[in-house]
Amino acid sequence: MKKFEEKTYETETIYQGKIVQLNIDSVTLPDGNTSKRELIKHPGAVAVIALTDEGKLVCVEQYRKPLEKSLVEIPAGKLEAGEDPKTCALRELEEETGYTSDDLELVTSFYTSPGFADEIVHLYFTDEIKTMEKRPDGDEDEFVELLEISLEEAEKLEKEQRIHDAKTAYAILYLKLRAAR
Template sequence: MSEPLGADPLEEVELASELVFDGRLLKVRRDRVRLPDGAEGGREYIRHPGAVAIVAQLPDGALVFERQFRYPLRRAFLEIPAGKLDAGEEPLACARRELREEAGYEASDWYYLGVMHPCIGYSDERIELFLARGLTQVGNALDEGEFLELLSLSPAEAEAAVHDGRITDGKTISALFRALPLLRG
């Protein structure tokens, strides 16, 4: 059988798929696939609804950060405001909601920075990245069971925190990298 024009020679084709775990946030699947050489293989992966992350710049130029405990690694992390997409929600609407709920800000100016895929080896998660400017403080409305501390860093301090290991969160690093040219003017 010949390949259609434009087919990716590395593509793996799903032959069968099984739901292994169906949680509130994550769904774990186990698939049987046809490999590029024609053999069969197995793949386990997590289905994720997607998320957003926001580089929020205050009027003085500083950036809004959150310090939040992340249970899987049993410690607090320094990260930018972010959250998961609700079913059918547009990424910009989610970004506006998350910035308001978590950080207590609304923004007049929004810039789309792109998308990042944090765990390509075992998840289909995508995180849409935004820069928010023209912030007005309106008060936060954290979800039940959500606890965080807000702080601000200058863009230079944030970049230094990535390089010295104080910021290790992938979405934060990616979003900062994408935003820095705009932040520097």
């Protein structure tokens, strides 16, 4: 038995969407009592820290409906069923930015909100990007604007809360630590 394990004895799927599934799990707690857990099932995602030859961070600005505002973020996207994360990372980089790379290196993977969701983000790095001759079509319902920003500009955007998501904040911290080596 895993430490503090909660055993599921019933799962009710409340909603099955294009991106997420909402389940209510009935669980037995380690002390024998029971409880309910609201869980979001997510296929996982990727994100890419991409630097231009000038050392600028490649970002996109897009509207985020849950927040009712636009954010500046590193390129990212949802994994398709059974898709290799590195393949997905390259696809998202190409679709969102028009850049490609032959050298994507896995930095880390992390859970975004483990208290209620199983979404995992696989974070990649490249400083070897090249412009594509023809940018592939992206998602039909996704509208993004390409930005290339210095680390100083990124920190300013963080203070202004225009960069306000965990994956991009992680990317900025990663670049600061990388520069300090």
